[in-house]
Amino acid sequence: MTVAATTEKENSAPVTTTDAPTTDSAAAAGAASDAQGRTLPVLAVDLVTTPELLGSLAELARGLEDAGVGALTLSDGGLHPIHVASHLAPLTRSVGLLPRTDAIYVEPFHLATQLMSLDHISHGRAGWLLLAETDPAVPPTVGRELLSLEQTAREAADVLAAARLVWDSWADDAVVRDTEKGLYFDASRLQYADARAETFSVRGPAITPRSPQGLLPVLVADTDREAVGEAATAAADGRVLDVDLAAGADAVRSALETALSGAEDGQAGEGQPALRLVRLTGLDLDADPLGTVQALAADLRAAGLIAPVPSAGVDLRTQLGLAPAPHVADPVRRSDRARLTSKESA
Amino acid sequence: MTAGHWPLPTAPELSEEARALATGTAEHPIHPEHTPTGQLAFGVFFQGVNSSTIWRLPESGDQVAWESFESLIRTAERGKFAAFFLGEGLRLREHRGVPFELDVAGRPDAQTLLSALAAVTSKIGLVATQNTTFNDPVDLARRLQTLDLLSGGRAGWNIVTTDNAWTGENFRRGGYLDHADRYTHAEAFVQVAEQFWRGEKISHDGAHYTVRAEGTLPRSAQGRPTLFQAGASPAGQDFAARTSDVIFSPHASLSAAVDFRRSIVERTVAAGRDAGAVKILPGAEIVLAETEQEADEKVRWVRDLQIGPEQAIALLEQYWGRDLSEFDPEGPLPDVPPEVEESGVTRGAGFQYAKAEELTRTWREEAKEKGQNILEFARVKSGARRGEFTGSYDAVADRLAEYAALGAIDGLNITPWLIPSGLDDIVDHLIPRLQERGVYPEDYAGDTLRENLGLPPL
Secondary structure, three states, X not given: OXXXXXXXXXXXXXXXXXXXXXXXXXXXXXXXXXXOOOEOOEEEEEEEOOHHHHHHHHHHHHHHHHOOOXXXXXEOOOOOHHHHHHHHXXXXXXXXXXXXXXXXXXXXXXXHHHHHXXXXXXXXXXXXXXXXXXXXXXXXXXXXXXXXXXXXXXXXXXXXXXXHHHHOOEOOOOEEEEOOOOEEEOHHHEEOOOEXXXXXXXXXXXXXXXXXXXXXXXXXXXXXXXXXXXXXXXXOOEEEEEEEHHHOHXXXXXXXXXXXXXOOOOOOOOOOOOEEEEEEEOOOOOOOHHHHHHHHHHHHHHOOOOOOOOOOOOOHHHHHOOOOOOOOOOHHHEOOHHHHHHHHHO | OOOOOOOOOXXXXXXXXXXXXXXXXXXXOOOOOOOOOOOOEEEEEEOXXXXXXXXXXXXXXXXXXXXXXXXXXXXXXXXXXXXXXXXXXXXXXXXXXXXXXXXXXXXXXXXXXXXXXXHHOOOOEEEEEEEOOOOOHHHHHHHHHHHHHHOOOOXXXXXXXXXXXXXXXXXXXXXXXXXXXXXHHHHHHHHHHHHHHOOOEEEEEOOOOEEEEEOOOOOOOOOOOEEEEOOOOHHHHHHHHHHOOEEEEOOOOHHHHHHHXXXXXXXXHHOOOOOOOOEEEEEEOEEEEOOHHHHHHHHHHHHHHHOOHHHHHHHHHHHHOOOOOOOOOXXXXXXXXXXXXXXXXOOOOOOOOOOHHHHHHHHHHHHHHHOOOHHHHHHHHOOOOOOOEEEEHHHHHHHHHHHHHHOOOOEEEEOOOOOOOOOHHHHHHHXXXXXXXXXXXXXXXXXXXXXXXXXXXX
C-alpha cells in the first residue's frame, strides 16, 4: 500500500504487537493480568447470525452478558454481522461486540464507516474480527473474480490499513461548535485518508466524527489466519483462540492453558500476535446455552485463565489490554491544506 | 369555485383555494382514479449534514451521540410517526477545496444506526437513504433485509442516485456512471435487490457489472423493505411510479402539491398500478407557536440562527467561486465578478451547478431592487422564509386537514430545526389537534411500516 511513508509508520506504531511484550500497555490500560504479568484473554461467545437466531437474540445476548462473558462475536450466518452487533448494542451494557466480517468483497469506505458507527452506538465496545473471504460464491455477488490466496492476503492488509486511516481522519476535538466564529467543526483537525492500494483507493475524510475508541481493536481468529495472511495478522491488535464448545469444558480449559503457556514471554512470541480473545464456537442453542457458558466462565475465571467480567463504561481496547489509540495528525494530509496553499500564494 | 364540474363538497373545512385547485368530483377531487384517504402520516428526517439544523443553541444536542437519536425516535414513536429517516453520507461536503465547516457535518452510517434503533422501538419505520451508484446491490439488499428482519418488518429504503466522480473517489469503481444513465442503473439495481428479497437465483448481466447470487434470507413481516424515492424530475417521477411505494417531494404549497399528486397518479396509472399505489410525502419544516404573531417571530429567530453572517458569505462564495470574506454581511452583494471555472464545485447533494456569471449579475440586481443586504438576501435564497407549515397550532392543523381532505399529500417528512427536542411541540400540540380533526391516526395501524403508511399488503 503506497500510503505516505511517514503516515503509515506513525499510524501502525501504536498497534504493532509482533515483537514486543504487551504487558506495559496492558498495565497502563489497567487490564487484567495474572501473577506472571501476562494479559489474560477476554472470553467471547460466537453467535452465528442465522435468521433462526432472531427470536432469541436479545434474550441470549443479555443472558450471556449476565453469565460473565466479556465479548460477543458475530459470525456471518446470513444476517449482516455488523447490523446484528449494532442491534445488540443498546440491549447490552458491557460486553464487547465484534462482527466477524469480510474485508475483501466490500467497499472499504462503507466497511470502515459501519464499524466506527458501531463504536459510537456501543459507546466504545466495538471491535472487528477481520475475515478475508475465500468462498468462491461471494465475489460474483459484487461482480468480482475470486482473488488468489496471495492477493486476498495483500488486500486484507490494505483494507485494514485503509480502515485505520479513515477511523483516524477526525481529531477528538474536531467538532468545535464555535458560535463566535460560526464554525461547527475545524477542518484543520481533519485529514484525508488518502489510502491508495493496488485495487482500490479511499479519499476520505470519514463522514463520521472520531469514534470513542478512535481505532477499533482488530483481531484475527486462528481459523482465519491463513486467508487473512501474515501482514494483516501482524498489523492486527491480536489473535483469537478458537475453541469448539462441543469438545467439552475440559477441552476448552486445556486448550486455553496450552495457548497461555505456549508463550512464556508475555504471550507475544516472535511473529506471534498477542492472544487477546478466546472465542467459544458451536454454542448449542437447544442445550441450556446460558447454563453451559456460565459454568465454563466461572471455572476459567477461577483458574485465572481469562480476564475478569467487564465493567460497564470501560472500552473494548482497555478490556483487551490495548493502550488507547491517540489521533495521529499528518500535516501532509490535513484537510484544510487548500486554504493554507491559497493563503500562501495570495 | 373555479372547477365547474366539481360539486360542492360536503367537507366544510375546504378553503376557496382548495376548491379552486380541485378539478374532479368530491370523491375524486384531483384525478378521476384517485380517492383521498383523508389521512396523514408523519415521518421525521434526522438530517445529519445540512444547514437547517441549528447547532448554536445550548439545547442543540450532539449530532452523533446515540442518545440524540434515541431521544428523537422515542418522541416520534410517542407521536405515532410512521417513519424515522436517516440520510447517507458518501463524502464530506467541501467548500473551495476544504471540508465545509459552518454547518452540521459528520454522521454515523444510517443502517448501522437504524439496526440499533430497532432494538429500542417497536412500531416506527426505519428508513435509510442509500445510493444505487456507490453500493453493491446484493450487499445492500442483504443489509436492508437484515434491518427488516431485525425490526419485524419496519425497514425502508430511500433510493437515491449520484453519479459524480468526486463522490466516487471514496469507492472502488470511482466515477463510473454517466448522469444520463443513473435511473436506468438504479432500476436494474432495484430489480436485483427485489430478486434477492424474493429468495431467487440472481443472474444479472448489466452494463456496469454482472451479479451471480441467491437470496437466502426469509421474507420479513412486510414482505420486503418499503421503497422510497426522492427524485422529482420527470425521470425520477416515472421511476417512482414504476418502482416505489412512497415518493418524497419538494412541493409543499397546496397548489404545487395538487399538481404533483396529479402528475404521480397519471404516471402510476400509466405504469399499470393502482392510482393510490405511490404515497406522497413532501419534506417540511414545521415552526409552531401559540399564536400567529408568535409563530412569525419564531420563524425569524429560527432563520437568524440557521443562516448567520458566515453562512451568508459562504453561500455567495459558492457561486462567486472566490474568497468574499472582506465583504460586509450587512452590506450590498459583492461587486466583483465570479471566478467562473471555480464556482459550482461539488459540495455534495443539494448544491447545484450554476451559470455563475449570469447568476451573480441577476442576484446583484435583485438584491439592489429589493434593498437587501448580503445577509437578508442569503436568508431568502436558502429558502429562509415563512414556510407552509408555520403558524399557530390551530392554523397549521386546519391547513393540514385541508391537504388531507383534498388528497394532495399522504403526509409530511418533517425536518426538525432542533435536535433532539425539535419534535416536542409537534407531538404535544399539533398531533392532538390533527387527531381531533380526524386526519391523523390515534394509534399505529399495525406492526409494519407498510401497514402504518396505509400501503396494501404485497
